Amino acid sequence: MSTTPQNLQTLSEEFGQLSLPHGAPLLVHSALSTLGWVEGGASAVVEALTTTATTQGTVLFPTLTGASSDSPDHRPHSDQRLQTTWCGAIPCAALRHPACHRSVHPTHAVAAIGPDAVELTADHASAQSPCGQGSPYTRLAAAGGYILLLGVRHDANTTFHTAEELADAPYVSFPGRYSCTVIDTLGKYHEVKTPIHRWDRPRIFESWHDRLIAQGIVRELHIAQAPCRLMRAQDLIDWLTAQLQHSPRALLAPHSPYP
Ligand SMILES: CC(C)(COP(=O)(O)OP(=O)(O)OC[C@H]1O[C@@H](n2cnc3c(N)ncnc32)[C@H](O)[C@@H]1OP(=O)(O)O)[C@@H](O)C(=O)NCCC(=O)NCCS
Numbered sequence: 303m304s305t306t307p308q309n310l311q312t313l314s315e316e317f318g319q320l321s322l323p324h325g326a327p328l329l330v331h332s333a334l335s336t337l338g339w340v341e342g343g344a345s346a347v348v349e350a351l352t353t354t355a356t357t358q359g360t361v362l363f364p365t366l367t368g369a370s371s372d373s374p375d376h377r378p379h380s381d382q383r384l385q386t387t388w389c390g391a392i393p394c395a396a397l398r399h400p401a402c403h404r405s406v407h408p409t410h411a412v413a414a415i416g417p418d419a420v421e422l423t424a425d426h427a428s429a430q431s432p433c434g435q436g437s438p439y440t441r442l443a444a445a446g447g448y449i450l451l452l453g454v455r456h457d458a459n460t461t462f463h464t465a466e467e468l469a470d471a472p473y474v475s476f477p478g479r480y481s482c483t484v485i486d487t488l489g490k491y492h493e494v495k496t497p498i499h500r501w502d503r504p505r506i507f508e509s510w511h512d513r514l515i516a517q518g519i520v521r522e523l524h525i526a527q528a529p530c531r532l533m534r535a536q537d538l539i540d541w542l543t544a545q546l547q548h549s550p551r552a553l554l555a556p557h558s559p560y561p
Pocket residue numbers: 330331332333334335336337338339340341342343344364366388389390391392454457458459460
């Protein structure tokens with residue numbers, strides 16, 4: 303683990319440790335400040351990720367815009383021309399990358415850079431649910447993709463929601479689907495009919511970390527100074543979905559209302 307400032311070259315070497323299979327896409331949840339000082343900031347991290355983290359693979363970034371105030375009476379709306387997300391400086395830098403493609407979704411959009419960017423982000427607007435069947439999260443998994451938690455924990459691991467949605471966990475969203483508007487990067491309006499996540503059901507995703515390690519699903523490593531976790535998305539989804547079928551409250555905090 304290095305404590306010297308990072309630059310494009312040292313970061314590229316660090317990302318080489320991931321040893322991903324050829325062509326495997328990678329979804330990165332991140333906290334820039336955990337890497338130590340990076341010359342060039344978030345853009346340098348995006349450059350290192352997209353040029354070296356995967357061999358011919360695509361790198362994806364969560365670019366969520368949903369808010370705790372979202373509800374059927376207060377529907378989410380996203381204007382992607384603004385290039386905003388609350389997922390941190392690295393996803394924001396990815397949105398400014400000239401080769402970035404962003405999925406069209408009012409709450410759970412994903413940005414992608416690389417050879418499969420268009421395919422992995424396509425048709426999010428017609429996915430069954432924000433993170434479920436047909437979303438970039440399941441497309442990544444079906445493509446043999448990986449998830450990297452770069453300096454963050456499972457609380458930031460959106461793919462836990464994928465498992466919840468695939469297992470039809472009733473607490474995830476308000477019942478029904480609602481029309482929400484998205485303006486894409488070119489200024490085109492989209493009417494997207496989607497379930498809306500509710501934010502008043504606290505989760506305990508991080509408490510599953512030790513079990514995920516014990517199952518061999520998650521590998522721990524360091525990238526520069528950042529403690530990281532790497533996992534194959536489909537393995538995570540399959541195992542979590544099985545846990546939810548057995549124990550539907552498994553990912554909910556004990557005090558969380560259910561359903
Ligand atoms: C919230 C979160 C983004 C905060 O992480 P963070 O490292 O503090 O913030 P960012 O990644 O936005 O990086 C900006 C910070 O990096 C640091 N920074 C700035 N320039 C830097 C550089 N060149 N080198 C290293 N660090 C730098 C600063 O502390 C900066 O914070 P500031 O803008 O307040 O000064 C992170 O904890 C998180 O949760 N990430 C995952 C988000 C996600 O994927 N959510 C999905 C939910 S389902």
